[in-house]
Amino acid sequence: MLRTIMSVSAAAAIALTAFAVSAPVNAALHALSPEEAHAVRSDAMKKMGGTMRTLGGLTDQQAMVDAANVYVETFANMANWFPEGSGVGEVEGSLALPAIWDQPEEFAAEITKAQEAAAALLAAAEAGDTATFAAAPRSVLGPVCGECHMSFRQNPQ
Numbered sequence: 001m002l003r004t005i006m007s008v009s010a011a012a013a014i015a016l017t018a019f020a021v022s023a024p025v026n027a028a029l030h031a032l033s034p035e036e037a038h039a040v041r042s043d044a045m046k047k048m049g050g051t052m053r054t055l056g057g058l059t060d061q062q063a064m065v066d067a068a069n070v071y072v073e074t075f076a077n078m079a080n081w082f083p084e085g086s087g088v089g090e091v092e093g094s095l096a097l098p099a100i101w102d103q104p105e106e107f108a109a110e111i112t113k114a115q116e117a118a119a120a121l122l123a124a125a126e127a128g129d130t131a132t133f134a135a136a137p138r139s140v141l142g143p144v145c146g147e148c149h150m151s152f153r154q155n156p157q
């Protein structure tokens with residue numbers, strides 16, 4: 001009986017995860033309006049920021065892999081979340097600087113760096129390397145967040 005309950009909830013958890021993963025991918029299939037794009041990227045960025053604060057405390061390997069995948073998935077989709085017209089002054093609350101559209105190659109290069117950092121984090125998680133993982137906010141991930149924000153995000157007031 002207990003086993004039945006557990007397998008049902010495991011299936012539900014898998015279904016929920018599949019939904020959570022596929023939602024942003026589906027959102028990318030139709031072109032996002034500037035308002036939608038700002039909302040999607042803002043939620044994803046906040047999730048990355050919140051997850052960042054948990055990394056140092058994770059020791060369970062599956063939890064480490066799941067946390068790393070937040071970054072892998074976000075950076076895999078990020079290029080779809082900056083349609084023209086979604087910058088600062090164009091969408092309420094947006095802090096996305098015009099440089100994103102004026103220097104698209106530089107912006108794309110920052111996304112690539114972030115993808116590499118996320119892949120390194122996932123590798124550390126899969127290797128059970130808790131030391132590298134715990135240091136990630138300062139070493140692996142933090143610098144790529146900061147570097148992109150420095151050039152492409154207006155400082156929050």
Ligand code: HEC
Nearest residue numbers: 038042045046048049094095096110111114145148152153
């Ligand atoms: C390739 C560039 C880039 C990278 C890499 C990046 N960001 Fe951002 N981030 C932005 C931009 C641009 C904005 C402003 C988006 C907006 O206002 O619509 C932003 C906004 C944010 C916000 C504010 C969201 C809100 O609406 O309140 C947070 C939090 C954030 N980023 C966290 C992170 C973290 C943590 C990382 C690294 C793990 C990261 N970002 C990596 C470009 C980037």
